[in-house]
Amino acid sequence: MPPVTSAPSSRLRPYRMPAFILSVVLLICVGVAMVLSIRSFTRSTDLVEHSYQVINTAEAIRSSARSTESDARGYRLSGRDQLLAEYLATFPATRKATSQLVVITRDDPAQQTRALEVETLVEKRLAELQRLIDIQRDQGIAEAQREGLDSPGFGQMQQINLLIDTVLTQEHHLLRERRQTMATLAAVTIAGVVAGILLPLVLLGLLLGGLTRENRRSLKLEREARSTMRELAISLEQRSRLSEQRRVLGAYAGILQSCENLNEALNVTAEVIAQMLPTAGGRCYVLRSSLNQVEALSRFGTETVPSDSVWAPSACWGLRRGQPHRSGHGPGNVYCSHLHIEDLGENGWTLCVPLMAQGVSLGLLHVNGATGGSSEDVQVVEAIAEQLSLAMINLQLRESLRVQSLRDPLTGLYNRRYLEENTQRELQRCQRRGLPLSVIMLDIDHFKRFNDEHGHAAGDALLTAIAQTLQTHTRDEDIVCRYGGEEFTVVMPEASSEDAQRRAEEIRSAIATTTVVHLRKTLGPNTASLGVATYPFDGSTPAELIGSADTALYRAKAEGRNRFVVHQLARA
Template identity: 40%
Template sequence: MKKEHPSPLPVDRDVHRPQSAPATSLRALLVENDQVDAELLVRALTHGGFHVTSVRVDTAEQMRAELARADWDVIVSDDALPTFDGMTALKLLRSTGKTIPFILMSGTVSDETAIEAVRAGARDYIRKDQPARLVAAVRRELDAARIQRAQPQSGAPPMWRRIGIAPRLVSGFLVATLLFAVLGIWSAVVYTRAVEQIVIAGAEQSARYLIVSVAELDEKSGTPDLFSNRSAYLQELVEKLARVQKRDIGVVDSRKRVVADVITKDIGVTYTHDEGNEVALTIQDGRARTFVERSADYPAGIRRMVVPIQAGDGKIVGALLLDYTVSYENAIWHAAVQARRIFITGLLVLAVAVGIGWITSWSITRPLHQLRAAAHRLGRQELDTPISMECPGEIGDLAAAFEQMRVNLVAALDARANLEQTLAGSNRSLRRLVNRAPIAGMVLDFDGVVRMWSLDAERLYGWADREVLNRPAPGIPPDKRDEFAVLCKRLAAGEVVTGHETTRLTKDGALLDVALSLAPWSDSRGNVTGFISIAIDNTDRKRAEIALRDAHAEITASVRELERRTAELHLLREMTDLIQGSVSIEAAHEITQCYLPRLFPYGTGALYVRSPSRDLLEQTSAWGDRAAHLGPTFTSGDCWALRRGQPHYVHASREPLCRHTFAADGGEWICCPLLAYGEVLGILHVYRPERDTTSSSEQAFLTLAETVTSSLSLSLGNLRLRETLRQQSIRDSLTGLFNRRYLDETLPREILRAARTGSTLGVMMLDIDHFKRLNDTHGHDAGDAVLSALGRFLQHHVRGDDIACRYGGEEFTLILPGASLDAVCDRAEQLRIGVQSLVVRFNNTQLDTITLSLGVAMWPQHGETEDLLLPAADAALYRAKQGGRNRVEIAV
């Protein structure tokens, strides 16, 4: 993507103007993914006296598009890019065939990489901390390009004229030109005459086609009457011919009256659009003519041709009018084919002449071409190939001079490479020293740009060297920038600064206390170009001092807090153990009433438990001098803790107060919801006066309330879970009635109670009629719906002392303590009749009416034990089934 540079630099395609004039115009393509680095490059070139127009690209596709879009003076590329490297960019440039100077830049340069880049075609390999070298390299490449443009690119050098090559080439070209001129004049004359003859012959052929076609239709006369008998057929022929030839065609008789035309509105009208009366003249003398027709259909005029129409006896009976332009173009096309053949023949003759001339001059110009190629290789710094030419005279002397120049250049470049290798080794040694030293060191110039960054600086500040090299120094807080500017001035004056305490930012935004030691930094020529900075992290030392001052007070407070917490945990453990051992919820509430005032002795509070059957919370425990102000019950909407599902803390009336508590001047309120197994069990509400000197701190108060709430939630939740599991073990989940297990436990107990009190006991067995057919017809889900509906029906139609159980499948058992035989039979009859009015719907469909078969047995009349009583009732039920269903039978 093409990037734009932010202020203060212009955008990528803007022009960067230096401060001094005149400036050299420079069109630079920057292959750089970092916008800041691109701005620094443009700034360096601008300060170096260039008038810069730049575009920044960071992918191969963008670079290819820019190379195709415009011509660039120079390409400056970063060596390492996220998607491709500088060497890939160089190969992409070479693949386009363009000879644009290519300069590679990098934060660090190795000798091997630099040599590889130069051999691959790069003009230079420069470090980013050497902007002056970049300016010099760009100016050198511009000068080389200007010199190359000044050299002649085409035509014969003056030397050739002195050795006689030019006269021979000029003579050859003059002869070839003369031949072509004669051939062209002859072709033009023949071509024009041929085109006219072709057009006239085609028109006469069309006229003969019309005459022959009409004559073949007329069997009585060889001379058809074009004006009356065959006019319709003639019009059809004209239209067909016009479609084939794709031009306008018309036919007139000897009096110039139109008898057939593509434009049908002109039929029967005398033709008057020939200003020179060319149609009449053609009818008289039989010669074809051309003229310009101007009419309403062709107001701008159209070129037409007229040819005579002759009958079988040679008599001219009319004329045929055609569009001359179309005919002429068709003829030209055919003639052009012949002209191309003639032209190709001429080219072959010219090629033979040129070949003879080239063979003649090759023996003379070959040494000059070799010498010229050697000079170009020297210009491209291709110094590996020696210049060896066995040629006498001045050309041989010139080749020897070029070879001496090549040898001198190789020696100079080798010396320069050795010097750069020595300098690179020194730089590597310095970098290793800085990186291995256990100090956060860095080198910056006086503009604040980082030139060296140690590993310990990376560990201290968080930025890697690739993120900061050749970029403005990070980590300087905004309020410390003026201080940094003052330090730069002092260092530029040669001063050394040690032990300067300040603050710096890390990569993640944290603030560090550091002690800086700074000293001026000189380059290889002794010029002060920046400064070295060593930072020592003071953060841990300052934190240690603060921690040491606070340690004693914290230890003392911790001891007191530990003693208080130990006493509270002891009470809380006792309360939890007692609640876990309780056999009922009521017993657990008595325990909380005893222990909660001891855990919160400094205020007022209450424990509220949620009623399972309705959205109401009931007070089970309360304590404190203001407990009377707390209501016995309230709904969930009156408590913010229950509405939010988290503890609600109110201090000094800063937050909204729950409606279930009382208002007071000052103090703290907290409501903690009791949550266990995804269910709200209740809340713990505590009020603490603000001026209670015996109370703990605010955080300790909140922690204790939440700890007690968590313990109560778990204990009461487990107790309620045990009660729920017990209910589930004796209840049928589908019907909501007691199950067979409960029946087996309860019936013996009820028999013993009846025997003890001397009362009676009725047992009723009932079964749903045709239940299997219902399952087969509507499915088991429909059967479950019927069983569930019957369970609800029985729950609503039995007494409070009666016990309704699901015996198994579609069979149910009712135990009626204290009921007589007549009462039991009446109850059975009421159930039989009442169930028939029960409406059960399944999948939006009303099921068939339910009927019951019932069997009744009495204790002790039909059995003194449960093993005798239930079979008696079941036998009566069987008789009801056998007797036709939907009836009540009594055991015998």
């Protein structure tokens, strides 16, 4: 019996190598064609994206220019500082957009020429707007409005809009052409890919014997691909988290600029940290003006490692070194003495970030947690601390300017506005602590006659001298104000009626011996009448207390002047 042979296998064996070589050649050709097609397609895609970028930039110029024009006009008409701030914010954005349009149209000389014209017109218009703003600052709103009537603003904006419309029209035309080119390239690429795949598949069907090995290799590649996909997913998640953090930080920076006081800024900071680091907790500390104590003004989250509410700056390594100080579980860690580290877990961590701006220490941001504490978390806290420091120094400057506006220019004492704002605060503080608060109303006796006899300059000198006497005979924590005309008010937190009566008598006696020198003449002494009222007996609101003290003052005048009367006695 003849041996059994595999005829088909024998017939196909001589063609395996040529078929393999031909398949490889076809695949190489297809690969080269695909690479070339993909490069062309990528180039077309880049051109389309470039057209969209030009269109978006041109629209941004139009929108930003209109916003700048609107904000400047609104400020010129109303004089509102908020509109000026919005104008100053959109002013550089308009310039940046025009410069970007010039840069991205370098590939098209005609478009770049138009972009340069747009930039020139925008610069002219911005210069005109800035000129009107400067006029309003220097000469007043009326002069700015008059100059605005003669400003060529409408014509300039019309020219800018026409040029931008021309740029958009041309770019839309290029966009249609590029889209058509993309569609053609896509069709050619698909046809080439389909044809190039079908032919090698027919030939590779003859090489089934080698697929087993290729399958094993494919399984290995699949496992590697899965591992890569997992790593990619982790990377995308981190990128998404970082993007969200940047968005939240950007919004946080904007909100901080709108905060009216420090407590509001600290509360916003606490909410942002709780949102970005939900597993962390901590406190925002502020350095007192005496620079000898740090006090917690807000808390956030759940503190894993408790921290004292008030402590000396030397208790924190972050404040000592002027840079963030991180510590965790294990040897080699140096802990701040204001922390209670006995509650620190195995994965616990703490971070102290000094709040500093312009070389001045303002406070501390302390964050801790049972888990986390990665470098990303530290960077987030440092970014928040940087924004908070700038906001705090701005708020301090704003408060300093506000206090300056609350001084009486003649006597240097606080004015009535300051009295109304701060008496309420001091009264609420005393109410919370169950402490008294006294008010003294003072009026100079026969001041009108003094003015008529010696002149208003002498009267001003007398008011200034009495203001100095009041400052000499009151405490630092007392609020001494010029209430109006020849009337003065002294608010004495935590002072009982007896304390206020003693102080009123001291002030009355001191004024009775006060003289002024005017035009080489010694004038005075003069006398004063005083009325005393005390919380809670004579009122529970600032208006009631001041009214009670005023009633007692008029009783003192009615009884002969140069004396003080307590409101409780006046009522009796």
